Amino acid sequence: MLDLKGYGPALMDGAIVTIELAFLSLALSVALGLIGASAKLSQSRVAKGIATTYTTLIRGVPDLVMMLLFYYGGQVAVNMLSDYIWETYEIDFFFQFDPFISGVVTIGLIFGAYMTETFRGAFLAVETGQIEAARAYGFTRFHTFRRIMLPQMLRHALPGLGNNWQVLLKTTALVSIIGLTDMVRVAEEAAKAERMPFHFFIPVAFVYLALTAGSELFIKWLDKRANVGVVQGG
Amino acid sequence: MPDFIAEWLNQNEIFTAMTLMEYWDGMVTTVHLVFLSLVIGLLVAVPLAILRTVRNPFVSGPVWLYTYLFRGTPLLIQLYIIYYGLAQIEGIQETFWWEIFREPFYPALLAFTLNTAAYTTEIIRGAIVSTPHGEIEAAQAYGMNWFMRMRRIVLPSAARRGVQAYSNEVIFMLHASAIASVVTIVDLTGAARNIYSRFYAPFDAFIFVALCYMALTFILVFAFRKLENHLLKHQRPVNG
Numbered sequence: 001m002l003d004l005k006g007y008g009p010a011l012m013d014g015a016i017v018t019i020e021l022a023f024l025s026l027a028l029s030v031a032l033g034l035i036g037a038s039a040k041l042s043q044s045r046v047a048k049g050i051a052t053t054y055t056t057l058i059r060g061v062p063d064l065v066m067m068l069l070f071y072y073g074g075q076v077a078v079n080m081l082s083d084y085i086w087e088t089y090e091i092d093f094f095f096q097f098d099p100f101i102s103g104v105v106t107i108g109l110i111f112g113a114y115m116t117e118t119f120r121g122a123f124l125a126v127e128t129g130q131i132e133a134a135r136a137y138g139f140t141r142f143h144t145f146r147r148i149m150l151p152q153m154l155r156h157a158l159p160g161l162g163n164n165w166q167v168l169l170k171t172t173a174l175v176s177i178i179g180l181t182d183m184v185r186v187a188e189e190a191a192k193a194e195r196m197p198f199h200f201f202i203p204v205a206f207v208y209l210a211l212t213a214g215s216e217l218f219i220k221w222l223d224k225r226a227n228v229g230v231v232q233g234g
Numbered sequence: 235m236p237d238f239i240a241e242w243l244n245q246n247e248i249f250t251a252m253t254l255m256e257y258w259d260g261m262v263t264t265v266h267l268v269f270l271s272l273v274i275g276l277l278v279a280v281p282l283a284i285l286r287t288v289r290n291p292f293v294s295g296p297v298w299l300y301t302y303l304f305r306g307t308p309l310l311i312q313l314y315i316i317y318y319g320l321a322q323i324e325g326i327q328e329t330f331w332w333e334i335f336r337e338p339f340y341p342a343l344l345a346f347t348l349n350t351a352a353y354t355t356e357i358i359r360g361a362i363v364s365t366p367h368g369e370i371e372a373a374q375a376y377g378m379n380w381f382m383r384m385r386r387i388v389l390p391s392a393a394r395r396g397v398q399a400y401s402n403e404v405i406f407m408l409h410a411s412a413i414a415s416v417v418t419i420v421d422l423t424g425a426a427r428n429i430y431s432r433f434y435a436p437f438d439a440f441i442f443v444a445l446c447y448m449a450l451t452f453i454l455v456f457a458f459r460k461l462e463n464h465l466l467k468h469q470r471p472v473n474g
Contacts, residue, residue, distance in 0.1 A: 005298045033401075053414035057448075059405075059451070060444075060447060060451040060452065061409070061413070061444040061447050061448060061451075062408075062409035062410070062411075062412035062423065062447055062449035063409060063444055064412040064413055064415075065412055065423055065426070065440055065444050066444070066448060068423070068426070068427065068430075068436075068440055069436060069440035069441065069444065072430060072436035073410075073436040073437050073440065075436075076436050076437070117385070130444075156410055159236060164280070170307070170308040170309070171308070172308075173310040173311060174310060174413070176310070177310075177413070177416050178279075184310060184311060185316075187314075188314060191314070191318055194323070195322065197314065197318035197319040198315065198319050198322070199317060201311055201314050201315045201318070201319070202315065204311060205303075205307040205308075205312075205315070208306065208307045208308055208311065209303065209306040209307055212306045213306065233357075234345075
């Protein structure tokens with residue numbers, strides 16, 4: 001049996017941190033993706049410009065650099081803000097910028113950009129006739145979005161969403177670098193202390209493998225369900 | 235040069251010739267590492283992709299397992315396993331391998347190469363299996379043997395179908411290489427981290443390095459667009 005030298009519970013906690021981080025970032029990135037895709041498809045040139053700048057910037061910069069910028073920069077920004085508030089209003093305002101929040105914000109922002117592209121393509125795949133029909137029924141724009149666009153585009157978005165989720169899951173390992181005690185961090189500390197790198201990293205690698213394999217199955221199942229009413233050619 | 239830029243350059247304490255040289259050295263390391271791992275990875279991936287399409291499961295199975303393992307786990311873990319793990323192998327410190335793997339550059343190169351080779355194998359495999367069957371039949375009708383068919387028909391047309399996905403992989407690799415800085419390599423990100431900790435100036439250090447990566451990314455995107463245009467010349471509309 002695998003002997004984790006007493007690091008078992010810590011690794012377990014780390015795994016939970018990883019999963020929490022992944023789900024929160026996913027929620028943030030889906031929200032950003034929906035906003036970004038709507039902005040890209042809107043008539044407003046300003047909104048389009050902002051969304052395009054956002055996706056271009058994000059895709060040009062490595063995840064780790066972004067994370068370091070938010071983590072170290074975020075703290076400096078909070079410090080400056082709290083100095084300013086103290087000097088002008090004499091209110092003591094301070095909080096520690098912790099690695100979990102910076103992790104969620106960075107990963108959410110990065111994958112928000114990828115989700116924007118996924119959702120944009122999916123929205124475009126919804127037939128215009130559907131939207132026209134909704135208009136003809138007197139649906140408001142919000143209603144059209146919620147009742148017609150969203151349910152139909154999800155089917156087209158699922159494969160891309162699944163891919164992004166798989167990559168996101170693996171990206172969460174980076175938060176160990178900015179000091180969050182996730183699974184990878186615990187394994188690193190244990191491996192150094194016990195001088196047994198294979199012993200700790202390989203089980204962690206298998207946890208990631210199980211998570212990606214499990215999500216693959218789940219996405220396949222979702223995809224099957226989403227396409228239940230679609231007659232596939234071939 | 236506008237005066238305010240000259241003034242700013244004279245006043246700032248961070249972007250001196252010294253630190254700019256550090257960034258430059260970091261960029262050279264990053265490009266070196268990424269270029270080598272991509273080239274070796276591609277050379278490894280082509281034969282692996284061909285093996286992966288073989289019907290016999292004893293041949294394609296191990297390749298599938300390799301790509302599955304390397305694509306299903308984070309690159310950071312692979313890097314840690316190789317970087318910390320190599321030193322722990324019994325007796326390695328007495329062999330000449332230790333001379334090579336003592337430097338953090340080579341474990342990182344090995345990890346990156348294995349990772350990119352796994353992704354590239356799957357890209358090429360996808361391109362190979364989608365070769366139109368008629369092309370292969372035509373090659374057979376001309377009496378080409380397997381090797382010639384691969385070299386003249388299947389691989390060139392697979393390259394056309396795979397180049398777009400491969401360009402994404404190249405950019406992904408450039409960005410992923412930032413983690414080399416955690417095993418003490420002073421690449422671009424490593425230089426930025428050093429400069430950050432020296433001046434406690436996160437915005438200057440990291441925004442500058444982000445711009446460097448962005449420049450590299452756009453050069454790559456441009457180069458691949460040129461390559462795609464070249465490879466897909468026959469598909470261009472006549473009046474395009």
